[in-house]
Amino acid sequence: KSGRFKVFQGDTLQYKPSETIVQNMQRTSTLYKNQSMAWMELKPQYSLEAQENWVLSQLIDNKKPVEQDNFDEKCPDWSDVILRLRKRGYIEKPVKLTEAGIEYIQDLLLLNPRGLPAEPEFSVHVAPIATGATVTEDEQIYNKLSSYMRKVLGLDMEGSGLAASADSYDMPFIFAKGVSDFADPYKDDRYRTFAARASAELLILLLRNSESLFTRKEDKLPEIESDNMDSDDIVRLLAELYPDFDETQVLWERAGGKLSDLENKSRPYTRWHTIWKKVNQGSEVTPKALLQIIQKDNPQCIAIKSLLKAYHS
Structure with missing residues (x-):
């Protein structure tokens, strides 16, 4: 009778933060050494x-x-x-x-002829993390993962959900993971508190030194020449202004449409591509009516003003 064993069920999708975020992560991976590190006292002296x-x-x-x-x-x-x-x-x-x-x-x-090996020093790595539905106690797990994810350094259960959610809304995301065990049969929870604190401290430090990651809504809008907007430019602009589906529903109703007319497509661009095609093909909501409501919400958006003027002419 063959015995049962657990396996790591990896997610085949891959999510990657922007180059700007990665660069800030790499800078923070060394910047922390110049900060107060009183939280290091939480680290057990000996593993x-x-x-x-x-x-x-x-x-x-x-x-x-x-x-x-x-x-x-x-x-x-x-x-x-x-x-x-x-x-x-x-x-x-x-x-x-x-x-x-x-x-x-x-x-x-x-x-180690000069004595037992010293405890590894605390260090920060910027690298891919493997994520999946279950995590196994398997000493060979990294050898197996490296066959198709060469640079993977971490193993986790929650990462794919966070990344997928952020990706569906075209939002930037950052994932900080404190390693507390080696996913083997001998793992324990001694480092859990320290690992959680370390990941939080590094994430806070990253955010404090990454002002460029924080932008106002109007600053994130695509740079579009308002007099030369094609359909794709308009869709990108609308997706930036209304990335949330619930917000899109409210907008649609205010413009005179029915909620049953909208499909809940996860990606804002895909959703607005369908909506903009619909309003230009004789739907209950006209482009002019939709743009008028959008202008009320975004009175400083020059592109919407210019676009609405074209529909008036």
Whole structure:
């Protein structure tokens, strides 16, 4: 009977922030070092992996870890460490190295002759994140993902929903993820609080140093020569002015239309392409009536004024 196992169900869609946002992210990835980092105190001093290695290094030297002067410092999570080492098959009861444990720690010390490897320093990366419906406890997950996502550095469950929602409204989005585990069978929650705080701190720093990401609505409108607007220019302009479907419905009713005439197409440009084609093909709402309502909402929009003047002539 074959055993069941979980798999990572990746989303085949890919979402990418604008080059401007990426550039600001890359700048922030080093800028944080010049800021106050009191929040770093939330980071556990030693990971469970580091504590495991210390315990194994004591055992291979025939020392009892609990009798060492620096035991409380080097292994503050003794109970969790012992359970994990047993799960890995590195020790057996009571606290005795197995053949697998001896082989592991000997190899580790051979590769690190000057002592156990130091804890990795905190760092910030700007790279793709794989996202999907479920996340598995799989030590080989990154090897599998790299076969079709070469630069992926993170694994997450919520990212695709955020990106898809933002993309459907043509909105910029930023996704900050604090890595708290390695998606393997030995993951724990010790770094969750620190990871959440770190991602929030970096996101806030990014926003504070990215004034160019914040623009007024009128500043985001396409640069269009109002005297030379074609159908595509008009659709882009309307999609920028009314990206939200509910707002579009209200506008349509105010212009004399029925809500049943509109289709809820997710992308603003696609929606307005359909609407503008409809009003120019004899719908209940005329281009002039629609533009008059839009001008009331956006009295400073020169392009709408010019367009409405053309329909008056």
